[in-house]
Amino acid sequence: MAPRSNAVLQFPIRNVPNTLNRKVPQRLKNADYRSREYLTEDEVKQLMEAAGRVGRHCHRDETLILLAYRHGLRVTELVSLRWEQVDLKQGLIHVNRLKQGNPSVHPVRGPELRALRRLQRDYPTLPYVFSSERKAPLTDDAIRKIVSRAGKEARLPFTVHPHMLRHACGYKLAKAGQDTRAIQHYLGHKNIQHTVRYTQLSSDRFKDFWKD
Secondary structure, eight states: OOOOOOOOOOOOOOOOOOOSSOOOOOOOOHHHHOSOSOOOHHHHHHHHHHHTTSSTTHHHHHHHHHHHHHHTOOHHHHHTOBGGGEETTTTEEEEOOSTTOOOEEEEOOHHHHHHHHHHHHHSTTOSBSSBOTTSSBOOHHHHHHHHHHHHHHTTOSSOOOTHHHHHHHHHHHHHTTOOHHHHHHHHTOSSTHHHHHHHHTOGGGGTTSOOO
């Protein structure tokens, strides 16, 4: 029997790229891309109209934007929304919040009810409200592309992302004079400080400063 060698086997080293001194480009701050992180009510309307005229699933995409805005839904809350959470007869939607947020039940009004009923007819028997052609729930990335494409179609002067719809909801409610604590519960914030930023930017606080 041949004696065991203590030599370490040497394998040829293939051409492995050296990333030691290579810099990976970092994403800029949001302020470098746009001057604000929310949409106005008119801009949301433009976004919905744009989504409603682009692609084969234009009604689904328009409804997606409507619900994200009216209920302040995050992307992950949109993709996980199931029909069992929606009561079209009573006009209610059960919102499960992520990030340890508080769940709540929201009223669903006329425009949403009509849009959801049509969506249910277009995608019957599917468990998720927003589904793809493959009958699977839309992915986070798919929703970001839908909203971004609608922003370009609407010719908004900045790049649009889905979370701007959640912020738009908060600012709309604050501008309408809704109670800050009620807005907190509506958006599912654990910490009210996350809600206060909407009231801080409400221009109605200053409406009586000048009496021209």
